[in-house]
Amino acid sequence: MSKSLKVVIACGGTGGHLFPGIAVAETLKARGHDVMLLISKKSVDREASAKYGDLRFETVEAVAKPKTLSPRMIPFLWRLWKTAGTCKRLLKQYQADVVLGMGGFTSLPPVYAGHRLGLKTFVHDSNARPGRANILTSRFCTRVFLGVKEGKPFFTNRDTVVTGTPVRAEMVNLPSRAEGAAAFGLDPSRPVLLVMGGSQGAKRLNDLAAESSSKLPAGIQVLHIAGTLDFDRVKATVAGREGYVVVGFCDKMALAYAASDLILARSGASSLTEVAHAGLPSILVPFPYSADDHQIRNAEVFSNAGAAELVHERDLDAGKLANLASGILNDLQTRERMAQAARALDTPDASARICDAIEATLH
Ligand SMILES: CC(=O)N[C@H]1[C@@H](OP(=O)(O)OP(=O)(O)OC[C@H]2O[C@@H](n3ccc(=O)[nH]c3=O)[C@H](O)[C@@H]2O)O[C@H](CO)[C@@H](O)[C@@H]1O
Structure with missing residues (x-):
């Protein structure tokens, strides 16, 4: 068997990010790799992850972007920076080889931290009109995974591959x-x-x-x-x-x-x-x-x-x-x-x- 990897999957914020993350975690585990999932403290994440007790979940702060010209932009950028620091420590402690973000602003700090540490980094976008957070996150990625081919034109000059969106083993x-x-x-x-x-x-x-x-x-x-x-x-x-x-x-x-x-x-x-x-x-x-x-x-x-x-x-x-x-x-x-x-x-x-x-x- 090839080398066992330590993979961090950032998939918090909503079921649309969490469940595909769980699906990838299940496949990686079945292949003998070690996985840690980063979710937020929001109740939707707690509720949705409850039945997957055999997977390892860690919580980090959820960072939701306000409107671009809103006064809440400055605290948002500060939180983003602080969360990236927390993620960097987590990645080092865990000795991660790979970071995969399943989308949204909750993926940006861990992927950025992984990029700064020289790890392989990926983001998955499942929508036909990709999210702005993912387009930004993709700048720090080795490769971008897409749910549908319609997303491809939004990631110019990036290494993209259409994989589809994963469904859970069940x-x-x-x-x-x-x-x-x-x-x-x-x-x-x-x-x-x-x-x-x-x-x-x-x-x-x-x-x-x-x-x-x-x-x-x-x-x-x-x-x-x-x-x-x-x-x-x-x-x-x-x-x-x-x-x-x-x-x-x-x-x-x-x-x-x-x-x-x-x-x-x-x-x-x-x-x-x-x-x-x-x-x-x-x-x-x-x-x-x-x-x-x-x-x-x-x-x-x-x-x-x-x-x-x-x-x-x-x-x-x-x-x-x-x-x-x-x-x-x-x-x-x-x-x-x-x-x-x-x-x-x-x-x-x-x-x-x-x-x-x-x-x-x-x-
Ligand atoms: C309002 C909004 O902007 N929602 C976005 C959010 O997804 P959001 O989480 O709203 O919705 P999705 O439809 O992508 O996913 C829902 C997931 O939750 C599961 N489920 C749902 C209800 C329930 O009781 N139990 C349960 O397990 C479904 O099986 C599915 O796996 O992120 C997706 C991925 O970027 C986007 O495409 C959605 O547009």
């Missing part, structure tokens, strides 16, 4: 529909609409889905992942509606996908990667305020491929949503065509490709 072989339905108390013989708003929920999407529930044909079931903060409110809105299951934070996403026939979601890159992997048709309602409209660009990749219906939130109401969802669920041909198009976007070996590329630069 998603690789999805459970059966019957197991999925049983896990949420659903009837496997009736169609299921899975509603999910990303790792931190989505209030407006939650409202639209809950309001449309009374307009959906009675046979259709809904599995609604509302997010921890919105759980009570959504549950109260749909109280008494038969076949409507509400979950706060879901720590069994593989079972949720396995139980479902159609997805209603925002268009965060990790969610979309999983939807492609599960081969499910989707209705995508991009978050209208996502940075540089990256969620719209992500959704366009799916709608252009025929895998999803892209609907802007401003054009949607509960009635339209119910019609759209029941139209797709009742049309088996459309469902199968969209499902096939989704499967064609799957990149099941993303984690392996990233690990191969890391190993290749060190051996």
Whole structure:
């Protein structure tokens, strides 16, 4: 076997960074390497990492960028500098060989620290419109990994490779529909609409889905992942509606996908990667305020491929949503065509490709 490496993966701040980081960590560990994951102290990171007790997590300060001309810019730059110092100490103590950032400003200090220490450094960007933090971080990287080819033009003069976005080991072989339905108390013989708003929920999407529930044909079931903060409110809105299951934070996403026939979601890159992997048709309602409209660009990749219906939130109401969802669920041909198009976007070996590329630069 080749030399065992010590790899630090910075993946804090949101599920869209954390879960692909966990996926790479699982593959690296299976190959005999040692991994330390850096996350933030935010509750979303604590909640999302809770079930991965066999991985080593360390927390560093989350650094979120304010608007460029905001007076909060100076404290931000100071925190960035201070966190880079903390990361440098952590990397030295751990004797890291490699630093991989999974995106966002939380990746910048550890990657910069790794670069200053002369380590091999990488950043992964999963979006069709890459984030500004990643474009900046890429200046300190040996190589840039991309979730989709649409991201490539944003990294001029950088060594980029399209790897896809990794999915966690538990998603690789999805459970059966019957197991999925049983896990949420659903009837496997009736169609299921899975509603999910990303790792931190989505209030407006939650409202639209809950309001449309009374307009959906009675046979259709809904599995609604509302997010921890919105759980009570959504549950109260749909109280008494038969076949409507509400979950706060879901720590069994593989079972949720396995139980479902159609997805209603925002268009965060990790969610979309999983939807492609599960081969499910989707209705995508991009978050209208996502940075540089990256969620719209992500959704366009799916709608252009025929895998999803892209609907802007401003054009949607509960009635339209119910019609759209029941139209797709009742049309088996459309469902199968969209499902096939989704499967064609799957990149099941993303984690392996990233690990191969890391190993290749060190051996
Ligand atoms: C609002 C916003 O700007 N979100 C961004 C954030 O992702 P954000 O974390 O919002 O969302 P993503 O869709 O990328 O990922 C969500 C992840 O959380 C998991 N999950 C979700 C809910 C739950 O209850 N349980 C659970 O495990 C999903 O399975 C998925 O793996 O970073 C992504 C990657 O840069 C971007 O594409 C998103 O646009």
